[in-house]
Amino acid sequence: MLKYIFIFLMMSGSLFAQSSLNFCTNELETFPTQSGGREKPLYVLATETIKYITGESKVGEFSSTEAFCKLSLKAFGMPLDLPIKVKVDHVDVRKALGLNSNETHIPINNLVEKKAIIPQELAKIKENNSFKKELNKVQGRLQTYEAIISARAWSIPITQDGKIQFVPLSEFITEARISSAQGKGSNPIQYLFQEAKENYLKAKGDKYLLELKYYKWNFFTWALLLSIIGIMLFIVTKNKIPGAIVTGLSIALQLTAMSMRVMISGRAPITNMYETVMFSGFGALIISIVIFFMRKEIVFVVAGLAFNVLSLMMMKFANGMLDEGISPLVPVLRDNFWLSTHVTTVILSYAALALSWVLSNSLLIRARFKNVSSGDYRYEVDLIYTSIKFGVVLLAAGVILGGVWADYSWGRFWGWDPKETWSLIVLLIYMAILHGKYTTWIPAHRFVPLVAGAFMSVMMAWFGVNYILASGLHSYGFSEGGAVFLGSFFAVQIFVLILCGKRSTAAA
């Protein structure tokens, strides 16, 4: 049917085929569409989808929007052949699809030819392992590609009596619509899209375009650069004003970006891993400034900036693990009051504990490779202790608020859910260290490595519950982003403890 429309267009003298290259331009980035339960600009949908399929945000010379549009037009018989390469992460899946183990992508035409292999391989696997998960992912990518080229992935707003209904592109382009649009513009298709967009804007305005600005302006990347410069300025120059200004600018950019995200999603920015990393990095910086004003010690701000940089780098580069997309919430989280109080408090507590982690590792490493006087060592232990105190108070409050929310929503104050249990484990571990500090068991030289190591419990509560426990132990595969990250973190931290632990004893 769709191909007949193309033939109809050709026969009716339309220049659609010839003008398709002109039609699929970046001007479509602002076109309103609906996907995943939300309305958004086409740019966001196209980038998310192309990135999901290929792992890249461009296809050859074409931007994601151009590529998405051209692929969608394939449904109408447009003879377009884009160099789409589908991402394949798992080595065994690469082999099953006939790739070499170092080939990370498979050309789409090859994948379409070999698509029967995927269900055959899936039928052989009984347990839910990482190979099976990746096969499902590749199948998902192929299905998404097929949805695009059959014009089902792109939905177009139709406005009737001020009400908007989204229909797939395949249903939008009909003979009747095209006939009615004949002679009303340079070509009928362009006219129909123009009309759809204008009607949408009349009915709902251009609020959805905020998301386009959010992604285009890249405030978090600029904030990353500023935070790095801030650290350098604090370390290199004696005058703290330039560092403070740059830090202030970084905070302003992050605050603006987070506010935009709140305005787009209509909720606190703490509902998925990406957002918790974002909020913890920001929170660490703010807490470090609060402690700086209380304790008059600039080291806190440097530690806050350091964790801020780590978080922003994860947001920028760990796309396999952290999904930047904004999705609707599951029903139970749809309570802004509890979401904003409980999750915020817990993430801020992790941020404060992250300060203690940065400070303790920094002290461990410096004590290993440089001479740190016992006075300096004790002073820095006091700084670490201060960070922990903030972390522990916030965490206790966060855990309790979680209990109150659970009681309010589910009728039980405590249900031994893994996430809540691990947040309690973190609290207990830090409490054990704080109690032990008053015994002969944990003098200063043991306190520092213990605090550095204790942050592994935070990472377990924060990432491990989602990336390791949630998937079940037997499906635990190190090829998956989150588990790789967590495993690497633990390995590096343990290596630092082994390398620097002994020297720390001597320094104290």
Added chain:
Amino acid sequence: MNTIIQYYRKVELFFGNLKFAVVIILLFAASLAYGTFMESYHGTEYANRLIYKSLWFMGIQFGMFLSILFATLIRLPFKKHLAGFYVIHAGLITLFLGSYVTYQSGVDGSLTLNPNLPAREIQLNEDEFKIQFPSKGKEVTVSLPYGAFEKNLGYEYEGIKVNKFLPFAENEQGWVPVKVEDSSQSSTKYLLYNDNFSENITLSLHPQSDFNNTQQLGPLNVHYMPSSLLNCFGENTKDGLIIWNGETSGCMSPGPNDIKKLKNVSGREVIEVSYEGRKIRFLPNMSPLPLDDKMELNESSPFRVFSKKMFETSPHLFLFGKSAAFYNKETLKWESFASMEKGIALPWMGFKVNVIEHRTDAYPTMIPVYTKPIQDNGQIIKGNLKAVEVEVNDQRFWVNSTQPVAFNQNGERITFELSKKQLLLPYELVLDQFKMDTDPGTNNPASYESFVTLFKGNEGSTKHRVFMNNPLKYKDFTFYQASYFQTNEGPYGSVLSVNFDPGRFWKYLGSFLLVFGSIWHFVLRKKPILKPGEARA
């Protein structure tokens, strides 16, 4: 008196010691970490039974309580600089006491609401075993232990022994010996496999077996028959007819010379075959039953007649214990194999079949075996059966959680049921409507909501909406939207979580004291950080 005081001081010093606190906190944290891994691998119920609701874990929590209590008592009389510390510890003690009150007297269960049907039964987490004597109108209930492992119960009532309870089990095939061996009631376990698939199948002709004599595996139909029928299936006759005597398990596959064609009174074709000295008449392609002397279908006859042609259009595998037969579409012939010792290749998708075990001295049945549960993607995929072993009149059998079992003891009917404990509400709830909204353009639930009517007896009825973060509170109970399900008839039903928590106030008070005390102790009690070279005052 002095001795008692001295003894108390020792206890106080032991439990109030900071080192004891560190040990018990770490022990508690390690148990919790172990619990989360068990929960991930084996599911919530297993973790609850093994750890969170076990006696040893209660012991650790009691140790925490003693540590907190004596750490406070040992620091009395009151010292101003420890004010925050006292508040924290008082908060923790209150929190523990509140949790204990909830544990002892609280109710935590679920209420399943089918559309437009009144409900008042709250299902609790604990299991119970009911023995019912309908003729006497009597019921005996045995509370089952909340442990993670197999438990011997040793309970006896009027000659009925309740031997053991398996909280997690999986039905596994077992063999029950027969008193008299009969080759026509044999059972066989086979392995059916190709490059992508392999499955064990057990088939039985024994009337008491839990296994059938047919099984469907995708498009393949597997039939299990007495071995005496093999020859009849292997022969390639023109009509493909088989006459089978159900009493003797004998059969014949008549050739063209054995068949005589007649007509009945209404002119329909009747076929007559001589077999075992008798003339068997039947209506071809009409019924497997033979005709009697009056040319009417004879249901009491042991003979059956059928045509193999009906098994030639789709894949049918006939197994006869250690032998097999099937129709090969490529050769257009029936092929039979008297022995399957080395396995046989089937003409469908590269399948092969092997005999694993063939028995005439026992029949296969399903027996619950304790199995540690396995969780995959949030679902329990193994070990989600519970079972109780019962012994009546020296006969042992299993009652599992899927359905009740009826038994005849000296002519008296007894029923056994393994189920969750229930609590009856003094009022009823009716689900008027369940509403689920989805995110635009998707099938993902955005919200779910139960519209219920609460019938309060003499106090009339009221209508309520229960949805996430908006529970219904009535008298001591609170009802929360927990889950939903689709009924066979179509409309959705709803599951509400039901809760009564007499320790709630104390837990809230304890929580408040804990947070307030922490802020006081750690943040407000400002101790200056001394820079290197500065002396502490």
